[in-house]
Amino acid sequence: MTRTLMTTAALLGLSTGIAHADYSLTILHTNDFHARFEPISKYDGPCSAEDNTAGECFGGSARLVNAIKAARERSNNSILVDGGDQFQGSLFYTYYKGSVAAEMMNKLGYTAMTVGNHEFDDGPEVLRGFMDKVEFPVLMSNADVSNEPLLSDAIQKSVIIEQGGEKLGMIGLTTVDTPDLASPGKNITFSDPAAAVQAEIDAMKSEGVNKFIVLSHSGYRVDTAVAEAVPEIDVIVGGHSNTYLSNTSDRAEGPYPTMVGNTAVVQAYAYGKFLGELNVTFDDEGNITEATGEPLVIDAAVEEDSDTVARIAELAGPLEEIRTKVVAETAAPVEGDRNVCRVQECEMGNLVADAMLDRVKSQGIDIAIANSGGLRASIDAGEVTMGEVLAVLPFQNTLSTFEIKGSGILAALENGVSQVEEVAGRFPQVAGMKFTWDPAAEPGSRIVEVLVETDDGLEPLDPEETYGVVSNNYVRGGGDGYSVFDTDSSNVYDYGPDLADVTAEYLAQNLPYTPYVADRISQK
Structure with a gap:
C-alpha cells in the first residue's frame, strides 16, 4: 500500500475491512510558550488579576493543567509535545532562566520537545541546566553538537517511544538560522532539515518503526517544504512562526491540519493561548487514514488549577516589585x-x-x-x-x-x-x-x-x-x-x-x- 490518503469512507471512519488494525493517537501540542506561566491579555502581554477574575485573560500554566487533563480524558491514547521556544519572554525567564519551564513541563507531563532558537539565548550552559531538570527527551536532528561538551551527551536527534502498543519515531528540528537568532556558540553547526529528518527515518525503519512525528522549530513555510521533501513523515508539529491554523477562524493562515500529501502539519500560535489537539489514525502499515482536530482556545472557560496558581504566585513573589511599578x-x-x-x-x-x-x-x-x-x-x-x-x-x-x-x-x-x-x-x-x-x-x-x-x-x-x-x-x-x-x-x-x-x-x-x-x- 502506498503512503497516500485513503478513501472518503475511510476518512469518515466507515468500515474498510482493516479496522481491526487501526491505531488512533491524540497529539496534544504547544509551541513558542515564551515563559508565559501567568495568564496573558488579548495582546499577549501581562493580564491583571482583576481582568483575569473578569474572564478577560488567556493561557497560563494553571489553565493548561486542566485543559491537558480534559484532553487526555477524551482520548485513550495521547502524547503531549512541544515545538520549542519555552525560554524567554517574561520576568520568569529573566530571573529563573529555564528552571520554571522545566518544573511546569514536568508537571504537565510532556512526552518530548524540540529545541527552539531561544533555548540558546543564554548559550549552551542554560540549556544544559534545563535539560538536566526535565523528565523527557529534548530533540534536535539537524545540528551537530558533538563538539559542544555541555550538550554532546544530552541532546538526541530522535527517539523511539512505545505508546499504546506501537512504536512512534520522534525527530527534532531547529531553525537553521539559530546562529543568527541566538547564541549557540561556535561549537554547534546546523544543517539542512529535510536531509536530517530523512536520515533519522531511515535509521528508525530498521528498528521496525513506521510512524514518524517531527517536532519542528522551523516555521510553517519550512515545515510544509520538509513535508514535501520527505513524504514518509506522518505528522509535523511546528513552531517558530507562531502560526495559527484553524478550520473555523477567518484569522487562520491555513487549515488544521494542513495536509501536504499524506503529512499532517500543525501549529498552535504561541504563548499558551491555544492547545493543539490533533487526532490521527494509522493503518497497520503506518499510513494516515484520518487526521482531524482544532486548536483549543485556553480562555476563561478553562478553570485554573488551584495548586498551580499557588505555585506560580510563589514564584512570582520576587518579581512583583519590579513589574508592578x-x-x-x-x-x-x-x-x-x-x-x-x-x-x-x-x-x-x-x-x-x-x-x-x-x-x-x-x-x-x-x-x-x-x-x-x-x-x-x-x-x-x-x-x-x-x-x-x-x-x-x-x-x-x-x-x-x-x-x-x-x-x-x-x-x-x-x-x-x-x-x-x-x-x-x-x-x-x-x-x-x-x-x-x-x-x-x-x-x-x-x-x-x-x-x-x-x-x-x-x-x-x-x-x-x-x-x-x-x-x-x-x-x-x-x-x-x-x-x-x-x-x-x-x-x-x-x-x-x-x-x-x-x-x-x-x-x-x-x-x-x-x-x-x-x-x-x-x-x-
Whole structure:
C-alpha cells in the first residue's frame, strides 16, 4: 500500500475491512510558550488579576493543567509535545532562566520537545541546566553538537517511544538560522532539515518503526517544504512562526491540519493561548487514514488549577516589585503584533526606535534601526507597568552605538526586508530616516529609496558618507542577519543602558504617550 490518503469512507471512519488494525493517537501540542506561566491579555502581554477574575485573560500554566487533563480524558491514547521556544519572554525567564519551564513541563507531563532558537539565548550552559531538570527527551536532528561538551551527551536527534502498543519515531528540528537568532556558540553547526529528518527515518525503519512525528522549530513555510521533501513523515508539529491554523477562524493562515500529501502539519500560535489537539489514525502499515482536530482556545472557560496558581504566585513573589511599578501612561493601545511589525512600519517599532534615538542623539547619532523580532508584545491603553515594557522587550539587550558608511546601512536594510515572506524578525523599524522597498524585487535588491533626516530636511542616503547609528547589542553583533554591522562598523560601544529601561523612560517623558505611524516605511 502506498503512503497516500485513503478513501472518503475511510476518512469518515466507515468500515474498510482493516479496522481491526487501526491505531488512533491524540497529539496534544504547544509551541513558542515564551515563559508565559501567568495568564496573558488579548495582546499577549501581562493580564491583571482583576481582568483575569473578569474572564478577560488567556493561557497560563494553571489553565493548561486542566485543559491537558480534559484532553487526555477524551482520548485513550495521547502524547503531549512541544515545538520549542519555552525560554524567554517574561520576568520568569529573566530571573529563573529555564528552571520554571522545566518544573511546569514536568508537571504537565510532556512526552518530548524540540529545541527552539531561544533555548540558546543564554548559550549552551542554560540549556544544559534545563535539560538536566526535565523528565523527557529534548530533540534536535539537524545540528551537530558533538563538539559542544555541555550538550554532546544530552541532546538526541530522535527517539523511539512505545505508546499504546506501537512504536512512534520522534525527530527534532531547529531553525537553521539559530546562529543568527541566538547564541549557540561556535561549537554547534546546523544543517539542512529535510536531509536530517530523512536520515533519522531511515535509521528508525530498521528498528521496525513506521510512524514518524517531527517536532519542528522551523516555521510553517519550512515545515510544509520538509513535508514535501520527505513524504514518509506522518505528522509535523511546528513552531517558530507562531502560526495559527484553524478550520473555523477567518484569522487562520491555513487549515488544521494542513495536509501536504499524506503529512499532517500543525501549529498552535504561541504563548499558551491555544492547545493543539490533533487526532490521527494509522493503518497497520503506518499510513494516515484520518487526521482531524482544532486548536483549543485556553480562555476563561478553562478553570485554573488551584495548586498551580499557588505555585506560580510563589514564584512570582520576587518579581512583583519590579513589574508592578507604573512607569508611564498611553493614550491608546500600542500595536506590537508580530504579524504587523515584521512586515511593515508599526506603532511599537516607532516607539522603540524613537526611544533609542532620543537617548543618544546628542552623541552624534543620526539613525536608529531596531529588529522587529525584538518586539514581543503590544501594550494596552492606560497605565503602563514595567512588567508590560519587559513583556515587549524581554531580552535584556543594551543600546549599541557605532559608525558605518551609507553603503553599510543600505546593506542592512536589504537584509531587513529580505525575508518578509517568512515574517522574519529581521524586518527593520527605524527612526531618523525613511525608506521605500519593493516586495516584488529579488531579496538583496528591494530597497528603492532611503532618506535621512537632517537639519535641512530629508536628504538621500549617501553611500560614502559615515553615519552614526544606534541599535541593540544583538543586532550590532550580527544577529538577525545584520552581519554588516559586525564587520563594517567602527567606534562601536555595545554596553549602553538596557533597552527596556530606555523605552520606559521615554514613555515617562511623553505622557500620555500617543502611538503613531508616520510613513517611515513604504512600499513601491
